[in-house]
Amino acid sequence: MAKVQHKEYNQNDFLLFPPCIGEFVPENHPVRTVNAILDNIDISDIESTYKGGGTTSYNPRMLLKIVVYAYLTNVYSGRRMAALLEENVFFMWLSGMNKPNFRTINRFRSEKLTDGRFESIFHQVVDLLHDEGLISLDVQYIDGTKIESVANKYTFVWKGSVEKNKSKLLVKVDAILKEAEAVLEEENISDIHDEITKEDLKQRTDRILEKMNETEMSDKKLRKRIEKVKDESLPKLEQYDKQLETLGERNSYSKTDPDATFMHMKEDAMNNGQTKPGYNVQIATENQYIVNYGLYWRPTDYGTMIPFLKSFFDRWKI
DSSP states (O other), X not given: OOOOOOOOOOTTOOOSSOOOGGGGXXXXXXXXXXXXXXXXXXXXXXXXXXXXXXXXXXXXXXXXHHHHHHHHTTOOOHHHHHHHHHHOHHHHHHHTTOOOOHHHHHHIIIIIXXXXXXXXXXXXXXXXXXXXXXXXXXXXXXXXEEEEOSSOTTOEEEHHHHHHHHHHHHHHHHHHHHHHHHHTTOGGGGGOOSSOOHHHHHHHHHHHHHHHHHHTOOOHHHHHHHHHIIXXXXXXXXXXXXXXXXXXXXXXXXXXXXXXXXXXXXXXXTOSOOEEEEEEEEEEEETTEEEEEEEESOSSGGGTHHHHHHHHHHHHTO
């Protein structure tokens, strides 16, 4: 029987010449593509957000490369990105062995890539593809999908419920104020407009409380109800107005992610038609490159078609 032999294995063996980390990155690996493209992108908008003085900052181009490559490999957690900088050779090479922690990465994403700056990066990449002749921007192939938000699915706000509760509360508060006005023999009780408004209720409440103080009204229960209107009901009406403002044309939103709208998802494991907070994402491609994208609150694609096409023409000034 032949003798079994193994390759040499020695974890403490020192090399005469330390290897270059780039030697472990194949020439055709996607990380090199990300590196080459972002090396040719203008990031002056990002650099302008930095202030001088203090300690040195991590290179914003390096941080941008980490974030983009992480997204490319379906990594979205700042903590996971920081961990990969310690253990993944591709991330190590891309960062030049820099090891920003997850707070630095998350702060970079939330502070430096907002206000259209990441959008500018996308625009430059598509322009680069166009200049290289890889896309023409004459056609686009559109597809959409629904992406579930990380928001709690039980934190919904429904437009119908808000409008109904607001209407009921307006009528209830109006009745309480009319009762107090009758007791105080308010002269202008008959001049109240048919349409009940929050502003009108606030003025009447302040006037009633002021008159109660002047006349030293002894009806403690009625005074308590008016004070409750001021302390609880009126702020509640203010909350309803803010919710309706957030809703806009939508029928729902999530309290923990106000941009998300409740809609039916393609994958429904329980098969019970339960709605979940999410987004309708539209993507346009040409020659397998993404040339346009959009996030919409409308759950159906036919409601997004026209605005998505318009965004393509506006973005590329066609």
